[in-house]
Amino acid sequence: MEWRDEGIVLGTRRHGETSVILELMTRAHGRHLGMVRGGRSRRMQPLLQPGNRIDVIWRARLDEHLGLYQVEPLELHAARLFDSACAVYGLQTIAGHLRLLPERDPHANLYETLNLLIEHLDDPASAAELVVRFELLILDELGFGLDLARCAATGGSDDLVYVSPKTGRAVSRTAGAPWADRLLALPAFLRRGSGLRADLAAMEDAFRLTGFFFARNVYEPRGLEEPEARLGFLAALRKQLSSPGNGENAA
Missing domain, CATH: 2.40.50.140 (Nucleic acid-binding proteins)
Incomplete structure (x- = not known):
């Protein structure tokens, strides 16, 4: 062979x-x-x-x-990435996610995304968005993909600000208002075609969203804990994105 x-x-x-x-x-x-x-x-x-x-x-x-x-x-890329805590923890987080998939199971889309992600892992602003989108891809490949394109209640695509923790589907502001305290936040930058960037608060919401579905659908059924590398990555992002030198505080 x-x-x-x-x-x-x-x-x-x-x-x-x-x-x-x-x-x-x-x-x-x-x-x-x-x-x-x-x-x-x-x-x-x-x-x-x-x-x-x-x-x-x-x-x-x-x-x-x-x-x-x-x-x-x-x-x-390694020499460049090793100089950044975000990059080191980010790469470890990504590797941990890939190990959730069966060995030798082709995932060309994930490979291409990983290739792009590595180019930007040492830039905290870009890394935050790219890693959370990679997590959404992993959930999809594992069979637990989220539907963030249309409201679960109305079928519309406008003003989607929540995600149902039960179904993983988006919910509009009006439809979700009565249950707002039970729903997960959908950061605006994750909406399809939004063209928006993520500030620190939106980044926190995005990783809280993916983290919830990883915990419920992947980690808990397999008897796993959230990877330490992911916690380290989030801590490194917070440190970088909230530093005084980051005037825009944007990810």
Whole structure:
């Protein structure tokens, strides 16, 4: 068995004295593991850092085997990302979300989104919006997607400001007014075609929204806790977006 693809490094773990098990999110083969011989060498370690985009050839005798990776660099983002707490925690958060999906299950849309996201992870303003949109994509891929396009009560698309915690569907201001204290806030920047940016309050609402559905539909049924990396990412965002130097306080 053999195939060639490109992938983004999610992480590694030691294997024997000199090798590593490399975890990639690939374009055509989903999240895929393989062994890299000599992966702990001084030459290979910088290449196999999280966030780097690499070209890989995977070989194995049988498809179900772990297999061996042969790797070559395409884009080395790791050195830039490691200078930003938002980027480091953000990448760890994304990797954790991808591990909720079955290994070797192709998700081309997620790969393309991840590729774009890595370009901006060290910019807290952009990272906040991109990561929360990535979380919405993950929920959708897991079968728990939210319907934020039309009001669950009226079918209209105007003035959508709430999300029903029961159905995951948007609710308009008028329809949701009697139950406003029971509904989740829908930040304006998440509305389709809004073209708006997120301030700190909207960012908090957005991650509270996705966090609620991750907890109820994913973490609790699997006996998992919210990842520490996600909490670290949110803390880093708050610190950056509320700092005096961020005059616009916009994400």
